[in-house]
Amino acid sequence: MSINNFNTLSRINSPRTTYQYDEFDKDFVRERVAEFREQVRRRLDGSLTEEEFRPFRLMNGLYLQLHAYMLRVAIPYGTLTSQQMRRLAEIADRWDKGYGHFTTRQNLQYNWPKLIDTPDILEALAEVDMHAIQTSGNCIRNVTADHFAGVAADEIEDPRPTAEFLRQWSSAHPEFSFLPRKFKIAVTGATHDRAATLAHDIGLRLVKNASGDVGYSVIIGGGLGRSPFIGKVIREYVPRAELLAYLEAIMRVYNRYGRRDNKYKARIKILVHEKGIETIRAAVEKEFAAMDYTAFQQDPQEFKRVAASFAPPPYETLPSESSKLAKARLETPAFDHFVSVNVSKHKIAGYAIVTVSLKPISGIPGDATSHQMRVLADACDRFGFGELRVSHEQNIILPHVKKDDLFALWQTLDAADLATANAGLVSDIISCPGLDYCSLATARSIPIAQAISQRFSDMARQRRIGKLGIKISGCINACGHHHIGAIGVLGLEKKGQESYQITLGGDPGFSASIGEILGPGVSADQVPEVIEHLVDFYLAERHESEAFIDTWRRLGHARFKDVLRREGEDGADI
């Protein structure tokens, strides 16, 4: 069933700044929708058992959760057009409950779809070049990237053409569709890691060699979950032409040696940890040397064609400073705070990058109503060349906004409860859905995020605290990235009750680290108080504008543990 009757067209003057499907892509996705429609029909008439059907629905992103099915929609490298965002809103209204949840993998999840409606939803997605393929299962998942790709001032090269190449390479790859376990790849082209590349099975960092040629630093074996590991560099430099072949070699080694007897030891991080990076490097290099990789040799013309899809939009030539912006900041303090906190430097003079926080005080991290999705779609058509990004921090980015337009944009966002000025601050909390939705969860995570957000609701206090990443997971699978939060919270079950383990010292950047456990678990009620004590101690001890993680590294973990002892919360209680 088509929903072409919906008004989904972006404005005519909005150039496409992302990859557009060619006929091959369109046919592939349409065929998959038709295939799944038939599989659903056969499931409903009993031709397929649940055991037979389950792998098919998972391959199409459809899970069964606590209250309903859940559909995970892929947003490759987190880039969305206004047209696609509108379609996501339409689907939320027509087949779900009027909202969606943006995830830490730059995807979108619908929490209430019906199995019988899913083929229609997938068809509606296909009409705007979207799908849910490989958002589940033991395959290469949706490739993620820096959400400031193409616009960041610290960028060597836009990582999205590479990510798109990887999407095409990995989609329905016959050799890697049944890996020992799921496989996640992240790409960054900047000197600051906003894509948590060291926490992925493969992290790719665009670098230049001594000759100035752009290639890739390849990192493997990172990952969170039950056994967290920081990735290790397997090769400092892989030329662009050899990237796919080199990745193919890594995947072959993993496919051959990765454990299939124990799902908890099946990720490549365990293989790297058990065998050692030197052994794995030797195996990969041997495979790479032996393989005939002419088939994987990157065609420069094809890369150029793909890269052209991500060409910069037609920026105007503008002065770097905007008097209009300066005047509005002086007149409207709330806007001034928004600019200070949520607006980032753009590589083009006169433009800015705007982070739209999906973390209103006491709100549900990552949730957006269909109305808010439409506001964002309209806003980026009006102010940002029709393009949006989803960050792994569960926020939305408008990557190309004229400084002159920032005040008008802020007013639009504010009217839709989308102008919370907390990007990167203590209330900009990453949180998985937890036990409020997820069948794997052992505890709720959203209410914890809400309580912490409420505790720090004074925005002036948040600004005084500065950048501080709190990340919350509702189970050991760590979808909320708690291991790499400066403050991490992990929800577990303890004696039939929800219990929360707090970690300190996690870092998602190039100086990545895994957080250390503070002590025994605490109850849900205690979490905000414990965090407040830690933050107060940090404020008392920090040097100048020193970040929380740096203070923690300087003082050491034991000093932070001592804080809680002094507050009388040590011992058996925490």
Place this chain on the structure above:
Amino acid sequence: MTKFKHPQILLASNLKDGEVVFLGHNGWEKDFRLARIAKSQEEAQILETIGKTDYSANIIVDVYLTDVEITDEGAPRPLHYREKMRIKGPSVRLDLGKQACGAPDEH
């Protein structure tokens, strides 16, 4: 087989829409208060047998027994917080799930 310690009800997800359902005296019910309560190992086995039959008949999926206590009104109340969540809906969205239709607050 685990030892029977508490009364039990059988719950599952409806195949077509994924909604949580409870085995009642007249088939699968959306309201947990209509769930049939097994008060012995033998009664629990009867519920399980019906569940397996309906699973094979492609009516429900993800079927299992859960421990409950019985309220003064005679209704079952799950003992574990996970199932307390399932009979209601998300604790952070009281406008969604079964609780949106007036089921009593169990959070």
